[in-house]
Amino acid sequence: MSAADADRRLRAVEAFNTAYARVLDDGDLTVWPNFFTEEARYVVTARENWDRGLPAGLIYCEGRAMMADRAFAILNTAMYAPRYLRHFITNTWVGTQADGGAFEAGANYLLTQVLVDEPNARVHQVGRYIDVFVESEAGLQLCSRHCVYDDALIDNALILPV
């Protein structure tokens, strides 16, 4: 892959992650599954599990249908205090596998949370995305995203996807 193609791919992934964060931070959660392929894997897990190859996820979705169910539950059935979350995604990298197929990528993320009865945002989670993207006619889609967080203890609850 030429340097120019790699750079184009990097910018495409950065644009993808910006759009992804906008949906989770300020947008319509029901749109979130559309960032994934039909059969995609989406897992949020502790670094402790990832490093040892343990499969459990705090969130563990096999396929877009499970993600849609999660979005539905958060919007319609789940009870939680009001909050705002915001993603900061940096240090993006892309693999240089040939055009047309799947390719690996990743980024660091920092997720802050504001609870309405506390004055400031607190760091809610710090970690990295470990991704596999495919390019389709509709643009980039994730066929897997593992959100591997470094935090030792989750602060009470993780309500929204990462």
Add this chain to the structure above:
Amino acid sequence: MTAFSNRYQWPDAGLFEIPDWVYTDPEIYDREVERIFHGPTWNYVALEAEIPNPGDFQRSFVGPTPVVVTRDGEDEINVFLNRCGHRASEFCREQRGNAKLLICPYHQWSYDLKGNLVGVPFRRGLAGRGGLARDFDMAAHSPRRLAVTRRGGVVFASFDADAPPLESYLGPVMTAEFDATFDGRPLELHGYYRNTVPGNWKLYHENLKDPYHATLLHSFLVTFGLFVAGNRSAMLADESGLHGAIASAKRASTDHVSEEAKGEMRAFHEDFALQAPEIMEFVDEFDSEWSVTMQTIWPNLIVQREMNTLGIRQIVPRGPHEFAMHWTMFGYAGDDEAMRRHRLRQGNLMGPAGFLGMEDNEAIKFVQDGMKRSRPGHHAVALEPELEAGATDCVISEAAIRAMYRGWREIMGLAS
């Protein structure tokens, strides 16, 4: 009456009202650590599957107190304080590992896998000067060792060498329920969740002795028909009232739900359906009449058997206002790929991001917030007044919470 029980007066309504100081007072908390977690109780510390080989060790906790759990060369499991006999440093820093000796990094005092102090650098000093006294007692400077018992691959520890055998500690009903999950099949580790909950540690027990909340807080269960008022269910408890299990049996359809029950449950929607409904499937693999049980084993363990998603929850209190929850998720070593994935998918119900788990954590925070900010006061555990305290097959009940506080007051020296 002692000075202590004079200072902590229970409301006149007896077990039907609980005062805030039970959950907020530092002196009460200190007494809980001393009398409960460091008392004649059995505290969960590890699964044997986490330390399968000789030399394996793992950090854990008994109450708030850090311990090390090891498997030694004789296949014995040992639990001792993670506190160096020299300068008190919490010497074992790795979450887990394998070693012949555990060495404190500060001055290299070393301990064998049974927790015996076996090495002190420069014990005899240097060039005939310094070092330790000839009669320095190595054994007296080893970390405190705890009593250990195991059942079905689960390891418990106690500060009290005279703690009763686990089976009589649990009683027959609780032992049978425990054995339904730990039935002798070797366990396969799936991973960990770890979170804090900004509430008193007992609120977690109470939440699982409160069948009333299940269909009211957990709309997901009701919306998707897993547990609705009218399902066969029970609130089990042992004689002490300290252990318990909230149990229910899944039904294939919701046809049996009365119109009265539907009206009371705001979340009941017969027309909602999951796009991936397999998350709610139950593969009947247990010798039990219940498809769901959440067992609370006093004082620090919850055994989760939520259909086929299985987990340990270990409570680690961090003062009166907060505890950490360590979840160890597992399946059985014989699971095929399909069963393993079924358990992992079903895991979305529980944990700090689980459809039900997140709600429990939020509700407990709200209760602690209420007690911290609007005080002082006491609150009601008044449901099912016809039964003062104990096990019940009535869902609209708080009798099991009252049973726990009857036991708790006795241990705390606060019985009225």
